Amino acid sequence: MTPLLEVRNLVKIFPSRDGNHPMRAVDGVSLALRKGSTLGIVGESGSGKSTLARLVLRLIDPTSGSIHFDGEDLLALDGRRLRGRRRDMQIVFQDPYASLDPRMTIESIIAEPLVIHRIGDRSERRRRVVDLLQLVGLDPSAASRYPHEFSGGQRQRIGVARALALEPKLLVLDEPVSALDVSIQSQVLNLLLDLKARLGLSYIFISHDLSVVEHLSDEIAVMYLGRIIERGPADTLLRYPRHPYTQALVSAILDADPAAKRERILLREDQTGSGNIPAGCRFHPRCNFAMDVCRKVMPTPTSLPDGSEVECFLYGPEAMPSRPAPTSGSREFLLLGKNT
């Protein structure tokens, strides 16, 4: 089966103001999304995850690489045909306060995509808005009100309703719950789970919060400075993180459960704050395991038997035999940083 979305070797370079320091925001990313599944993309600020989301929807154009959606080359489409394709792919943004126009009623916000794509007449659109409001758990009376009358969680539901108006196949969720309180966050996550099951949607779920990503995703990709440095089935990735960066991320998940206390891996800080991409492995300046090769050569993805893939010399064919790869099944790997 062809994947719903297939991205190959995608690169996005933003020019810098002085022209001398181009920013490689996305630096050779490949991924595939199966129909009906959720791909989680996790990374910290500057990892390129939001740029990747915009590239995938062609909201911005890549410097190089290819994007196929439902078998069609997205980059080959002209403006009109691209607009037609966009019906199938929608995005929900992080900030429910900034992404809804305060001067528009909820009805016109949700119906706007229908108007743009010239779908239905006025009364049909009105009926569709009511359906969508009910679908996301809001009262139909919301239609005549304005965004400021709603709480953050309700606004995010409105954002989801707008994204679903055109019955897309793919929903890109860019930090959809990060601005919400814990008790509201779980309501919205449940809604997303329900909608996916009911409508057979596929999701790309982007977040800095690994525990939220894990909950929704079938597969997770970890980004660091523009590259996917590890990917794998969600539960495998959380239980057996391979890349030293993923291991640190997993260890940094805070759990209020005192019984779940675990050893934390502390990474070196990028004390420069410059955002420059180092030579060799881009993670090596912060890595507790960095070897000579890591400073000079960029690692390529190594496939592992359980379906994971990792870009790290600890696992590649070049891996030094004297250094055991931290793949232990228990949480012991978390302590490796201290022993070596």
Next chain:
Amino acid sequence: MSVEPLLSVERLSVGFNTETGPVRITEEVSFDVPRASAVGLVGESGCGKSVTAQTIMRLLPAPPSRIDGGRIVFEGNDLLLLSESQMQGIRGDRIGMIFQEPMTSLNPTMRVEEQILESLRLHRRMSARAARPLAADILRKVGIASPEHRLRQYPHELSGGLRQRVMIAIALVCGPRLLIADEPTTALDVTIQAQILELLKSLQRTMELSILLISHDLGVIAEICRTIVVMYAGTIVERGSATEVLANPLHPYTAGLIAASPRRARKGDRLSTIPGSVPAPGTEPIGCRFARRCPRALPTCHTSIPRLVELRAGHDAACWNPLP
């Protein structure tokens, strides 16, 4: 042995004058911060946790804010009775404070060194020459490598994690007894958050510091604090030792907060939720403010206000129908 707590907030009620009349933000909030111990104030947006913290520091402009009652006793003095100049002597000297967004609290036009020295000049009347070694010292204490280099830099030249370390250094340079940390890691990446929490934990031990940590994240609080105070819609709903509150919460709101975390759920299962949302200030229901969202609400909950009482040893809750 009973030892005076370092800070004692007693029945503190804070309100705001708004266009539509006065609105109460916190209602009779009481808790202690013991010496050399960390207390966490947790709650969702609008619960009054930051207002409480800023009232302790007397940082809220009055008007529109007003103290409607209560005391804030720190080292034996009621801070609410002090003049502004007396308060200036305490702020940054006996009590340090750090905020969520280091970039907005640091002065972008001043080098790190000047910002640290400012505090020493003001509170210790030290000359720049005498103070300079102390500035380098405190940067080293907060884990900054090559402090001499950092002292000459401006905030924009530092990464987010370093800025927060500098903020902590400024807050601690005069050796305060109490550090108030308002969402200190919320704006940081998770791997940096882990470092800053580790730093706060070790400073608390080595400097025998008391910390009042304000956060929306129980996970952050659990990292550092011995005591947890849970706020909801301007009131304290639960208070007790961190291990007790997290393992055996009494109040349904606390239990709901703990259960709502995706960390607790089986993958792909529906998450436990708290229905509805927090009432806006001025629209709280009579009776228990959580009753409308509460799965355990009884008829009394909608009519009478539950008091915060000790239900287990050292573990208080304001609830008519606490969890068993």
